[in-house]
Amino acid sequence: MGRAPRRSSNVVTMADVAARAGVSTMTVSNVINDTGRVSAATTEKVRAAIEALGYVPDPSAKRLASAGATRLGVVYKKSRSAFVSEVLISALDAASARGVQVLTMDCDEDDVDAIEAALSGLVRQGAQSLLLLPPFAERVTGRPIVSELGVPFAAIGTGRALADMITVRIDERAAAAAMTEFLIDHGHRRIGFVAGPPSHSGSIARREGYQAALQAHGLAIDPAIIATGDYNFDSGLAAARILLERPDPPSAIFAANDEMAAAVAWVAHSLGLRLPQELAVAGFDDSPIATRVFPALSAIRQPVTAIATRAAERLIAAMRDRAAGETDILFDFELVPRQSTDMRHL
Secondary structure, eight states: OOOOOOOOGGGOOHHHHHHHHTSOHHHHHHHHHTOSOOOHHHHHHHHHHHHHHTOOOOHHHHHHHTSSOEEEEEEEOOOOOHHHHHHHHHHHHHHHHTTEEEEEEEOOTTOHHHHHHHHHHHHHTTOSEEEEOTTHHHHHTTSHHHHHTOSOEEEESOSSOOTTSEEEEEOHHHHHHHHHHHHHHTTOSSEEEEEOOTTSHHHHHHHHHHHHHHHHTTOOOOGGGEEEOOSSHHHHHHHHHHHHTSSSOOSEEEESSHHHHHHHHHHHHHTTOOTTTTOEEEEEEOOGGGGSSSSOOEEEEOOHHHHHHHHHHHHHHHHHHOOOOOSEEEEOOEEEOOTTTOGGGO
């Protein structure tokens, strides 16, 4: 039997080079395309592996990476959420005004391998920075992928600052505490809460704020009147039924976003409860749905457009000059009272 022919150089892959050099494929790509941040020692190892293997980069991929356009990548979970829509539009507007292209990719938040593949895919397509919507920052912070990709990261809507990326946010904990205090000031002592998914650090912070306000007033934290949703209307319906069909339902319910708060109002109406006389309802975000239900929802307003715009601006600055800047940017929130909690607004 004849010996198998030796592989020609054009079938050597980037993965082969990465394996020989002991680095990630993204690091190899950064060396080839002169992008990202790679140390001199690592660069030398990659170049030595390329020479040893006879690797020939794909010229079309190199042209794409060096085509001259500045590109910002955005990773988000596909949904009909007003929050997601407003962030995407705001980031696109901010980038377009500065001559920057936006590449987007929706992803499954439950699979960290899929998240990392999405991030790597965007950088391969030419993204020179990455903006993460909740909860993707929480899933990858502290993982090697953040440094390996060699591009600046920014996250919005996190419940805390993250050490390896820019964060642009409000103080979620303080905002939730403020709304809970508002309901307490209106005479409520049994306040239910519809929490967001625990994979979001912002959800955790909102729940902490709710609980801190109760404790500050000597009120018990009752797990029986806390339910968890998924930041969508259907999950809010399920949570509301759990809370309102109890023999001892709360007199007020604070939901961690407006869509779930609107669902609480819908269930309350279906049960014949009058708002706010028999049940007060409050939300978070002050998205358009807050004023499209009856009665209109009291809500915490966070400046989503300003937050998304600032995150895009900060990433563009980081891409272009690599200068150090703010790494944790906090915006003010506002409590907006409406008819769902206060008879005086009817």
